[in-house]
Amino acid sequence: MARTKDYNLGDFDFPRGWFMIADAAELGERPLPLRFFGKDFALFRGQSGRLVLLDAHCSHMGAHLAGSADASIVVHGEQIEGDSIRCPYHGWRYNHEGQADDIPGFDGPCPKAAKLASYRVRDVMGAIMMWHDPEGGEPDFDPPALAEWDLPNWVNGDYDHLGRLEIHPQEILDNMADSNHLGPTHGSPCEYFENEFKGHLYYQRQGGFRREYDAYLMTYTWYTGPGLLLSRQAIGDIRSIEFIFHTPVEDGVVQVWHNNLLMVANPVPTAEDRGRAKAIQNEVLAAFRQDFAIWTSKVPALRIMSVPTERNFKLGRNWYRQFYNPRDRAGDVHRSTDGRHVPIHKLPPYEMSLELEG
Numbered sequence: 598m599a600r601t602k603d604y605n606l607g608d609f610d611f612p613r614g615w616f617m618i619a620d621a622a623e624l625g626e627r628p629l630p631l632r633f634f635g636k637d638f639a640l641f642r643g644q645s646g647r648l649v650l651l652d653a654h655c656s657h658m659g660a661h662l663a664g665s666a667d668a669s670i671v672v673h674g675e676q677i678e679g680d681s682i683r684c685p686y687h688g689w690r691y692n693h694e695g696q697a698d699d700i701p702g703f704d705g706p707c708p709k710a711a712k713l714a715s716y717r718v719r720d721v722m723g724a725i726m727m728w729h730d731p732e733g734g735e736p737d738f739d740p741p742a743l744a745e746w747d748l749p750n751w752v753n754g755d756y757d758h759l760g761r762l763e764i765h766p767q768e769i770l771d772n773m774a775d776s777n778h779l780g781p782t783h784g785s786p787c788e789y790f791e792n793e794f795k796g797h798l799y800y801q802r803q804g805g806f807r808r809e810y811d812a813y814l815m816t817y818t819w820y821t822g823p824g825l826l827l828s829r830q831a832i833g834d835i836r837s838i839e840f841i842f843h844t845p846v847e848d849g850v851v852q853v854w855h856n857n858l859l860m861v862a863n864p865v866p867t868a869e870d871r872g873r874a875k876a877i878q879n880e881v882l883a884a885f886r887q888d889f890a891i892w893t894s895k896v897p898a899l900r901i902m903s904v905p906t907e908r909n910f911k912l913g914r915n916w917y918r919q920f921y922n923p924r925d926r927a928g929d930v931h932r933s934t935d936g937r938h939v940p941i942h943k944l945p946p947y948e949m950s951l952e953l954e955g
């Protein structure tokens with residue numbers, strides 16, 4: 598298993614950015630135990646609806662706040678009070694900022710040190726996302742939000758939970774620059790292809806004939822930070838948007854989710870439209886899984902032996918490095934990449950791809 602240091606990405610083992618940590622549909626009344634970035638967290642929804650994410654282990658004796666399904670206060674629905682949570686072991690209560698504010702059997706003030714880190718979380722397009730920053734800073738960009746998620750003529754999929762992959766996310770990011778795998782792996786060799794780098798955004802535009810569909814496929818894909826990929830796709834009369842969200846669990850292990858939105862002709866989707874959306878989501882997922890089999894059986898590409906038509910790999914890796922370095926050096930780290938617009942193969946047919954860029 599290769600780690601961040603093996604890829605020479607920067608000072609931090611885990612990158613800065615917005616990351617999916619849960620499917621909003623799986624968060625019920627009980628707190629969810631989560632593990633990402635080599636740490637344990639407890640996620641819950643307070644009674645006001647506020648999302649709260651705290652470090653998991655209680656300051657008192659280290660119990661996991663979301664680690665019990667059968668403690669009495671959990672079973673009786675007494676663990677969440679307002680926007681606070683009680684530890685299932687001795688009932689210490691932590692507010693949404695992670696400060697202990699009530700200790701059963703003790704009237705005095707709670708120790709100031711009884712404080713757990715709390716993290717910024719947002720519910721975006723059915724995904725619960727956290728801001729992760731090794732330096733503890735405020736977000737310097739927003740997570741992506743598609744207007745189509747709320748439009749009635751787009752069918753939203755449910756998230757596919759693809760579990761954990763024992764690969765470093767660098768190997769997933771490399772896909773953005775990888776024009777030459779589109780034929781052998783996916784059966785749609787590109788006729789045009791380009792990447793563009795702008796601050797925390799990394800774009801790919803490409804298109805070519807897709808064998809399985811007997812039709813021309815065009816995609817417009819972008820990362821918002823290091824873990825959130827969206828891709829607008831057009832093939833024949835199908836217009837869809839694919840989501841690939843991935844979050845480091847440990848250094849060298851990543852958790853992956855997938856989703857797909859489909860535009861339908863009816864102003865309000867019918868049951869048939871929903872069935873078609875699900876079928877297309879499964880087809881898009883099958884194409885993504887073609888990458889999975891490659892990734893999970895390959896050895897890490899710590900260095901890529903790239904030929905001249907593959908220079909974008911290096912640029913993409915350089916873009917990715919900004920998130921693994923302190924913010925005051927991030928600009929220098931990817932300066933040679935920022936603002937670059939790099940076609941390989943033919944230039945994109947802009948008049949055709951404008952529709953996708955919306």
Ligand code: FES
Pocket residue numbers: 655656657658659660684685686687688689
């Ligand atoms: S370990 Fe949490 S209250 Fe004792």
Ligand SMILES: [Fe+2]
Pocket residue numbers: 772778782783888
């Ligand atoms: Fe791929």
